[in-house]
Amino acid sequence: MTVELPKGRAPSIRDVARLAGVSHQTVSRVLNDHPSIRDTTRARVLQVMEELQYRPNRAARALSKGRSRTIGVLSASSAQYGPASSIAAIQNAARDAGYYVNTANLASSDRESIEAALDHLMRQSVEGIVVIAPQVRVFDALEELSIDVPYVTLQSTGRLNDHALSVDQIAGARLATRHLIDLGHRSIYHLAGPQDWIEAEARMRGFLDEMGAMDVPTTAPILGDWTADFGYHAGRELLRVRDFTAVFSSNDQMALGLIHAVREAGLDVPRDVSIVGFDDIPEAAHFWPPLTTVRQDFAELGRRCIALLLSNLGGDSAGYPGTIMPELIVRGSTAPPSF
Amino acid sequence: MTVELPKGRAPSIRDVARLAGVSHQTVSRVLNDHPSIRDTTRARVLQVMEELQYRPNRAARALSKGRSRTIGVLSASSAQYGPASSIAAIQNAARDAGYYVNTANLASSDRESIEAALDHLMRQSVEGIVVIAPQVRVFDALEELSIDVPYVTLQSTGRLNDHALSVDQIAGARLATRHLIDLGHRSIYHLAGPQDWIEAEARMRGFLDEMGAMDVPTTAPILGDWTADFGYHAGRELLRVRDFTAVFSSNDQMALGLIHAVREAGLDVPRDVSIVGFDDIPEAAHFWPPLTTVRQDFAELGRRCIALLLSNLGGDSAGYPGTIMPELIVRGSTAPPSF
DNA sequence: CTCACAGTTGTGACCGTGCACATGCGAGCA
């Protein structure tokens, strides 16, 4: 019963055409939903496709159309919750729009690694690039290497307004800081992220802005690396002096390490030290105490990001989806200072 | 100075050939490191490539060679730490081997979603598939849809030995269980993962095996969903009876929720309840108390996985990298029961 | 009856690369 016309190769439109008694072009038209095809013809072609288990060859289509329908994602630390959530959302949104997604990971943040990753993406003739690697250097590289495809980033840089789409990190940081000040804290440290991360810089600026606006004296932020380990060690260092009543940590993981250090020193959160995080990872609600933090909608960010990139690809640069506002989630890790 | 020969199109090997005064085939040979090319010729071609900023067209190459050099990853819950770490490692290993990686996320675990994801991958003519979506159903689908490319999974199923490569989940679970038994616990609950996850099943079996081997009476495991939220609510339920002294949780997140519930009930970990997790996520060392857990090397898993898949692609099915043994990390969340 | 026209289908070239085969050339050998 089964039709076994072609040799060892996968069936092509010409095989389908022969068996359906039409030209290869008619088969192509069926594939592309061309309007003027007789219903009976279309049905016959579709049936043969089914019998042959025909699958269109993407490479051939990309070659003849000059479009790869592929989007590249340049990502650092894609194992972390935030980026990983956004990437998943990006992949789903792109798939729904008929695009394929190809991810390149940054091995490290040096120039060589960035160029290698970009090269890897360009070799696949991606039509657009989403940058989730928020190091400043990546954007320098993007500009210098004269990448000629549109790109979009999830981080607001201040200088890349054409491409940027982001959660308003500054506003989020201000919310967190304001919360601590409103509770009565006046000696507040900021545990920041790595210096070359745009998000880290934005959160730091938000912190400093709010402290300045509220006339609270500020000390220099501590530059961390996002890990719980770092938060723990930084906390131990800070507690040797203990001249503060609150810390705003630039992400939830470092906040967790910080809590660990505080408790290990025989102190209590929030009685002795109030702590605010950033991100609202799913575990934050179950820290002890449950963490007060700033929630970002990573998935929504990924979706809008693809929307923006696709609108760029479509030629119309209008329809900026704008900035997403983060939200302060107050839980048990903050309280008024106890003098 | 700049050579601007071609019109609006990207330069092709023929453009390079014309400017270098050779045939397109010679350019192709330079690209593919053909041995018999005069050094002077090679140098001239390379220089023209540089001037033209020539990039080989992947679609054309894939079309003519019949190989896409692309590997597909089928993944569920790619935002979680374990899978995300493995995916990142897979991408890096594949890139080093000259392959591209394309990830399809499972929207849900129903049949339709699985087929859609597989279809998405097959449409790109991937040469192999890595399955990180550990639902049993996915493998049924793989077999039924007569996927004709090799595939590999990170989870041991017991029935897919040809394709499987995994951390020995059963051994890991036995380590954890044995640790609790050795400490003197006799009333031990198991908080398992979702029923259709192969890993969850393996860990559950490891738990039951060890309990049986040590002659400790067992109660039915509780089926969870991997989230800290679930661990928390399950913990609240369990504590209404409080007929246990230890819990082996199938992952670290649920363990965290569990600790939260225990502490909220006014009890202490490990004094009143000992808890063991699984995975050793980077945060586990900073839980309060620091979590005793079973470490899996996700990155190594990803790397070996690509090695296995590539050896399948190469035709030789030898060289199985074998199973990775997990490691028990003892921290502060376990102690002898206090009667 | 003839012509214009829309709907439907077919023909051949082309996209950029790699392969099979052919060709030119110089060296080694009888």
Next chain:
DNA sequence: TGCTCGCATGTGCACGGTCACAACTGTGAG
């Protein structure tokens, strides 16, 4: 000198789609 042989390079086609254009059909208006 003539022949074989290996290196270096060129020629033409195939890969599987899409595009531009041509051709055929039937219908309604002039």
